[in-house]
Amino acid sequence: MSAGAIPVEPLAEEETLSLGERAYRRLRDGIVQGTLRPGSRISERSMAHALGISAQPVREALRRLEQDGMVVTLPRRGTVVAEIGPERLAELGRIRAALEGVAAALAAERMSGEVLAELAQIVRGMRSATAAADTEALAELNERFHAILQGATGNLFLVKSLEALRAYDDLGRLRALGSTPKDMPKALREHASILAALKARDPALAEARMRHHVLRSLTTNGVLAAPRQGR
Template structure:
């Protein structure tokens, strides 16, 4: 069955031309299905049925489920087996704060290590982001945003940090899918913040890059309803 015509609650078979390992492909498909809500919280996952839906053997599914359990996206319960983990607002908020901290660290390292070619690439991504913002084109903005962060992550050269952020971004997507999300009025804020981050990277200022990235992530989490808005301090008389 084609991916576009997959029945609700079922997974589309994996494409044969995909060059990734079966375990990696199964992991990505299952994680995407959890984030998109096609596999809801509390849903029991059967290795055999998932393998049948994906058109593969049970071993890659078992491998994928082990990784998802390490990510905290599925849990093994007594007498129930493997189920999709419950992920409430408080947990998503905590993970969002962790991601903000790690994204800040990544941006600081990128400010020190990013080469001229990568800086040119991120400037080109920023132009695409502006075009998407001007047109209120969320697809273009989302694609540019993913590439923007990926360029910063790669520039760190730190595999542990890259993998940790990749796992946390799945929770970020999960939070966005459960929230109201950005309105057209919010889009220019993100563009201004991304411009500020690029300026800090070009200045080779790790402290400024880290601060601006952390602010950007935390502000986006508030906008998407994952974190509550900070209380405003009363003005001094």
């Protein structure tokens, strides 16, 4: 009710996450990195012992992974890592494009001027990073752009779904690593056009441009095949 002028920042994202959260990320990374091969069985007990924790957090992580579609649990029989082939990755990419499109549409309606200015700042950073050919900074800026836009929707379901899909995105890069070689200017132009649509408060245009951007990006990275399936 009080505390309006205390000159301290809140603790910046403590790294002491819950064991369930850590187990979730650990297992997720193991799956997308190929350490946990598709079809391999994951026992709650043995995995708990391997991680040095109890079985409950592991179970919790497995349930979340199941909802993400990364593992499949047969009741009273076992949990196995799901097969994630190229075609499945392509499907998830199209789902991601659709969801990011909706996020852009919602953001165009609700986004505040401050957040809009923040995005403009990021696009400016992208411009200089592109000129300097700084791929690492560009990747981070790209992530922030999408994260801020999604957060601006204020929709938990949307944010969590896209967060789950982002993990698969990492898996796709294993097949076509070394991305963002020469299409950096194209990505910059796309982000700028999306920002313009957001500024114009045009949901349909923002959605179309965002969707096209994601699909084009996935196509460039080799996740999606042909330039067919036009938006």
